[in-house]
Amino acid sequence: MSVDPNFRLTRLRARFSLLDANGDGRLRAEDFALLAGRVCASLGADPNSAKALALAEGCRAYWEGLAAISDSDGDGIVTFQEYAAAVPDSDHFDEHGSPYARALTALADIDDDGQVEHTDFVACMTAIGFALPQVEQLFATLASHGGRVTTDAWSAAIKAYYVSTSAHTPGQMLASEPA
Ligand SMILES: [Ca+2]
Numbered sequence: 001m002s003v004d005p006n007f008r009l010t011r012l013r014a015r016f017s018l019l020d021a022n023g024d025g026r027l028r029a030e031d032f033a034l035l036a037g038r039v040c041a042s043l044g045a046d047p048n049s050a051k052a053l054a055l056a057e058g059c060r061a062y063w064e065g066l067a068a069i070s071d072s073d074g075d076g077i078v079t080f081q082e083y084a085a086a087v088p089d090s091d092h093f094d095e096h097g098s099p100y101a102r103a104l105t106a107l108a109d110i111d112d113d114g115q116v117e118h119t120d121f122v123a124c125m126t127a128i129g130f131a132l133p134q135v136e137q138l139f140a141t142l143a144s145h146g147g148r149v150t151t152d153a154w155s156a157a158i159k160a161y162y163v164s165t166s167a168h169t170p171g172q173m174l175a176s177e178p179a
C-alpha cells in the first residue's frame with residue numbers, strides 16, 4: 001500500500017519533535033538522556049535503580065542506533081532532513097530500539113507482574129511528550145479485562161509508533177496529531 005507523502009511527512013515531524021526532548025530542533029545524545037530522566041521522574045523512580053539505569057542505557061543505545069543510520073555528515077547531530085532521509089525500519093528498531101521499549105515498560109511496571117497500571121502509563125507517556133487524549137485512547141485500546149496494559153502490548157505499540165507507516169495500528173493512534 002502506498003503512503004501519501006504529506007501524511008508521511010506529518011508523521012515524521014511528529015516523531016522527530018517527540019524525540020527532540022529539549023525542543024531545539026535537532027537530535028543529540030542529550031535529548032535521549034533528558035527523555036530517560038523525565039520518564040524516571042514521572043514515575044518517582046530512583047535514578048540509580050537497576051530499572052532506571054536500564055532505561056538510561058536503552059535511550060543511549062537507541063540514540064546511537066539512530067545516529068548510525070541518520071547522521072550522514074557525522075557531526076553528532078541529527079537534523080530533520082537527516083532523520084527523514086533514513087527512517088529506522090522494523091529490523092533496526094528490533095536491534096536498537098527494543099531495549100529502550102522494554103526498559104521503559106519495565107520501569108512503569110512497578111510491581112514486576114508484567115502489567116502496567118493506568119496512572120503509571122499516563123505519567124510515563126505524557127512525560128515522553130504525548131498528548132493526554134491520545135494517551136488515554138491508546139490505554140483504552142491496549143488495556144485487558146483487568147483495566148491494565150501488559151508490558152508486551154505496550155512495547156509492541158511503541159515499536160509500531162516508530163516504524164509503521166500504517167495509520168491503523170494502536171501505536172499510530174498517537175500520531176494522529178503532531179506532538
Ligand atoms: Ca534537541
Ligand SMILES: [Ca+2]
Pocket residue numbers: 070071072073074075076077078079082
Ligand atoms: Ca548530522
